[in-house]
Amino acid sequence: MNMKRLVRILGWLIVTLALVELATDRPDSSNLPIEHTFEEPIAFPFEITRRYTEVDIKVPHHFHVFVFHYVNEETAQELRYIVHKIVDKPEDMEDISSYGDQYILADGTSAFFDETDATSQTLWWQNKDGFTARIIYYIDGNTVELDDESRLSVQQLINLANQTL
Template identity: 80%
Template structure:
């Protein structure tokens, strides 16, 4: 008889705890703001015939990425201006120094020039809001090998980056 009473009491206790857990209103973690303002380049080293942008916030608590595309459909030249930030680790800055030669932007920001592939060129830097920013240049969907005629100078990439500061 005493054992039945203990089992019933434990059963009611478990049911009570389960109901209390369901009734407890726990706040959801706040969504980090996804509204950001970015300056875009306005003067390009080639004519722009189409521009569009993408916002990638599939994981709003992890990473925000914004991609601005600038295309010349006739020459198939394309620039991407990409800014992204890991929002759940605000103190973790990406080490972009691995991307190549170091240069300085107009506001003193350090930028790194990357030309590890023969089909693209890139300039990487950290912007003032903690975003990693980069400008990537390529031709025909990154399939044309860049030569002296169609390669951009590092200064042209720096000029584009300076327009975003």
């Protein structure tokens, strides 16, 4: 009789433990917090009157895009600092090297300047965390053709990029 009672108690204990295990709310390991820290430029080639940021997480834990906007509302000048990464596999430097003339940033990173569009200037590089970063400069929503007075020098874009390293 004692053996039957012991088996019954152990059976109820196992069932109870199984129910408690099923009822326990554990965090989903595929839904962990996504954290990134980026240095932003602080010295700009024109006065900034408005700043804002967009975050677009296309697929959690896979593709992230962060866009930092720096705007002068009076002159309609804007800089966008964009960083994006496919988290599962970092992009190759080869993927961005076809975007223009190569320059070297302060930490030795290769950056590529592109001015093929008459309305914008772009500097691309891959940062130490594997994010592809770019700074894009344009006026009035990318509708105004840049001339000698409104165009930034490559060195000004490089100075902005160096502030993010």
